[in-house]
Amino acid sequence: MTAHSYAKDYDAVVEINVAGESRKFAIEYERTAKGSARYEEIREVLSRDKTVDTILYLTSDHDVLYLLAVELRGVAKRIGIALSDQFRRDTLNTRTLVVEQGPKWSSSAALLLFSRS
Numbered sequence: 001m002t003a004h005s006y007a008k009d010y011d012a013v014v015e016i017n018v019a020g021e022s023r024k025f026a027i028e029y030e031r032t033a034k035g036s037a038r039y040e041e042i043r044e045v046l047s048r049d050k051t052v053d054t055i056l057y058l059t060s061d062h063d064v065l066y067l068l069a070v071e072l073r074g075v076a077k078r079i080g081i082a083l084s085d086q087f088r089r090d091t092l093n094t095r096t097l098v099v100e101q102g103p104k105w106s107s108s109a110a111l112l113l114f115s116r117s
Contacts, residue, residue: 008045013052018113025054025112029084033064039071046075053077056096056112058084069103080111 010026017023034042046055055077059065068081080096087094092109 008042008049010052010055016113023113024052025056026052028055028057030057030059030064030068033067036071043072043075046072046077046079049077054111055079056108057081058087060084065097069097069099072099075099078111080106080108082108 008026011029012027013024014027015022015024057068057072057079059068059081060083062083065081065083072079072081077100079099081099082094082096087108092107092113094108096106096108096111097103098106098111
């Protein structure tokens, strides 16, 4: 980890170089659904964190994927949610639900390679 102080203890923070520019994003793995109160705490922590503006949540379950899309609305970050098995098979072409400004489907590449930080 770098000298940056993260408000959230992310599962991973990744920095890549795209066309000479650095892109940084966080990865979280959500195994099971949490309660609404816990997601409220997570939203608050994510909103306070200024070190990354893009987060990819991976999960193994469609139900958790859609729950995350609902529970993470309103966080001022680009949040994408994808199935972990698809991400392992085809990292940059994984179908990803992007929560920013209303949910919409995109690719993991569009979310991660064009992150703003």
